[in-house]
Amino acid sequence: MPGTSINQWKSDFSDGSSESWEQLHTSQVKSSTGITISPELFEKLYLPKKAAPSDFRKRFANPAPLGSMGSVISGMTFAVILMEWGGATTLVGVAGIFYFTGPILLLLATIFEWVMGNFFSMMVMGMFAVFWLSFGVLETPSWGIAASYSKTGNTAEGAASVGYNAAVALYLMVWGFWLFTMWIFTLKTNTVSAVMFLLSFCSCFVLGASYWKVSTGDYPMAMKLQKAGAAIFFAVALLGYYMTVAMIAAEMQIPLKFPVGDLSSLWPKPDIESAETDKAE
Template structure:
């Protein structure tokens, strides 16, 4: 090599303690887009809130064990379901999961809005009150209005069912069942508005 004019030299790289600490000892700062590694999956939290609220509501509506009326369990409409679903919705948004965020938000506002119907203190039926029905909750107009509201919810949920058919079988099954449930409950309110209470009770169960 020396004959060809080539020389070997030993070189060394010096590194200051500050640079070494920065490269090897300092934890990596999280970057945008790695929230899946920073946070736990919030879907399970929202799912638990949905299941507890839905199962409680369904069992009471079917009259299991002689249950009647939703006033004792009104907390499922304002705390158990919506609170867990809203927390899950916020963290799904932080993690960038658009569709689960939409699902959590959808069910949260449904429970909140439907729960308002179960609070006598709000006196939502006062404008429909009559001598025969001082509360107004049994009036044909009030029940027909609620029936229309549930029909709209049924179509909204069925739209989500279509969206999830090729994405997630569990979500698709949930949306299909809750769509059917919304329409059946709507039919029960229609029967109440028509004075067919026996048919309404059958549809409710």
């Protein structure tokens, strides 16, 4: 292309009005002085490469502490009220933990963990988000679920009915089996997470048994099981609090060590990961 200056090439390419970049690479660029330069040199001179960050951790904040914080606040509040600390007897007064404090932060964390490609964290955050939402529906009288079990539409009567309590008991037991399954997978992460899930599925089974005892009319045993399940759940919340603080400290680069007991080193590396490690070495 005689007579075409380098500046003209630069202008045309930036405006998108010249030949395609593929055509540029198949030709030689000649300046007005008659000096021919290769497309590679032209690119280095006028189109400096800007590395597109492929690691999302360099571009976005870690969403895990956000979701964990919401779950911890909701879980701790839930546990202490079930244990009737300070004379608390009902969860209606803190219905916000079931709709806002826990679920919103957990759902946001779920979305961002998905964007960043963190599969297991995404699963955990999404799982607990719907757990709190579902319990919010059960504990909010305006939904009328308990009242639907009463012939007169009385909420208190429905909440004490066999059908309602048996249904909630079965629901909690299903959650217990699923949390047990997730606990198996946490054995590849760290000790704190593994203990949290171990206690979580135990708590679900104990709380489920509490509802089951209500359905059979054994109220004294039901109350004991409720407080026992709540105490276990409180321990889960404390461990979650520790894990959240550990994550925040790591993100803020605070020179304090919060050991979590890494378990990943005890498992064999996947073939792909091993190949990448060998290649890097």
